[in-house]
């Protein structure tokens with residue numbers, strides 16, 4: 497599930513420094529980075545005319561290398577700079593370009609635009625006039641590339657420090673940065689390409705990629721494949737969606753304990769009507785239960801609170817979502833049981849943990865560390881974080897997922913995969929990936945119920 501390490505600017509600098517300490521020449525590294533980016537740009541645009549915008553730092557240095565290589569391949573290249581080059585490598589790359597250098601504020605647009613103004617060294621927003629000019633030049637180009645990160649985004653948080661145009665492609669140099677995957681910055685690039693620049697990078701934080709799933713053992717039966725219990729309340733929809741998702745996740749069996757009497761749903765999900773909260777404890781006393789999911793359709797009243805308490809007291813592995821998170825939020829993060837999976841969206845996360853500092857990755861990791869639980873911090877950029885410091889970031893999820901009931905499906909998938917694997921972090925990663933894949937297969941304008949039908953195909957693709 498490791499789709500590539502994600503490094504902060506400081507971690508990237510440390511990795512580069514380690515390479516220099518091992519004898520790599522810093523200008524040689526810039527040449528490698530520029531050549532890797534130039535190759536990607538060449539494949540997209542070939543000999544179409546190109547304008548390369550070069551900033552004052554090493555990102556600009558990469559730009560001069562790109563310009564020289566493309567020119568040597570016969571591309572009509574123009575270079576426009578934003579001031580002088582301030583780094584030694586940047587100055588060397590600029591000298592090696594040796595061609596004319598225009599003023600960025602007056603340069604005419606071209607068919608291809610390459611943004612090498614600022615990368616991981618950006619400390620503040622671009623001047624308004626510069627940002628506006630960048631937007632005009634990128635908007636006028638048929639093909640646009642951002643080198644390392646789009647100029648104007650904060651590499652570590654994904655925040656936009658000034659106006660940032662939308663680029664066709666962002667070329668990540670050496671490793672992903674948080675801004676490649678976190679919103680709003682991630683939404684400024686249509687395509688993300690990782691360019692190998694030959695330095696070793698590693699991190700406990702990585703991009704989520706497709707999991708490798710396994711078929712049940714030949715001698716498996718319904719209890720060895722994982723038994724999920726879903727504790728609902730009076731409203732049937734949410735806990736039913738979660739139960740059916742759990743049933744389609746690979747788990748062996750699913751029991752649903754709620755107040756309603758569902759008239760729809762697969763017969764394979766065992767529905768038991770349990771009116772009194774005390775009955776929940778009794779129903780969950782079965783030792784064969786592997787995972788309890790509580791939250792979807794639970795209710796936030798005294799009855800919901802009593803059901804939540806019964807679910808949490810039962811001693812099984814837990815997945816907490818929706819109303820369970822709201823109820824826990826009233827008590828503060830101290831009430832979160834260690835070892836659980838929590839699936840908060842932004843509002844639920846805020847209520848549970850308040851205003852934590854740093855990027856969404858930092859916040860998810862801090863919450864996981866503080867609570868001892870695995871976080872699935874949902875959104876267009878979902879972050880899965882474990883108490884031991886591992887994190888995975890999912891990006892590129894279908895925007896059609898922003899519809900009612902999809903969170904219930906995700907919670908059910910988390911519970912099901914936890915029952916199958918027994919590993920909360922792995923289960924959460926698999927669930928988020930399957931959820932995204934199901935949405936991709938469901939296409940546009942689906943409703944949450946449609947995700948359930950495509951889950952088997954999503955799983956089949958990863959066996």
Ligand SMILES: NC(=O)C1=CN([C@@H]2O[C@H](COP(=O)(O)OP(=O)(O)OC[C@H]3O[C@@H](n4cnc5c(N)ncnc54)[C@H](OP(=O)(O)O)[C@@H]3O)[C@@H](O)[C@H]2O)[C@@H](O)CC1
Pocket residue numbers: 509512522525526529530551552553554555556557558582583613614615616617618619620621622623643644645669693
């Ligand atoms: N390290 C390496 O060996 C390799 C690095 N590589 C490349 O280097 C990039 C990082 O390079 P970098 O650290 O030089 O930073 P970069 O983003 O070019 O800009 C910093 C300059 O901009 C300035 N500045 C900042 N904000 C500003 C603003 N709003 N408006 C105006 N100026 C502003 C800032 O000055 P100051 O903040 O001091 O005023 C400083 O002069 C990285 O993304 C990758 O592309 C690759 O080649 C592989 C090898």
Ligand SMILES: [K+]
Pocket residue numbers: 555611612613614615642643644645646647
């Ligand atoms: K850039």
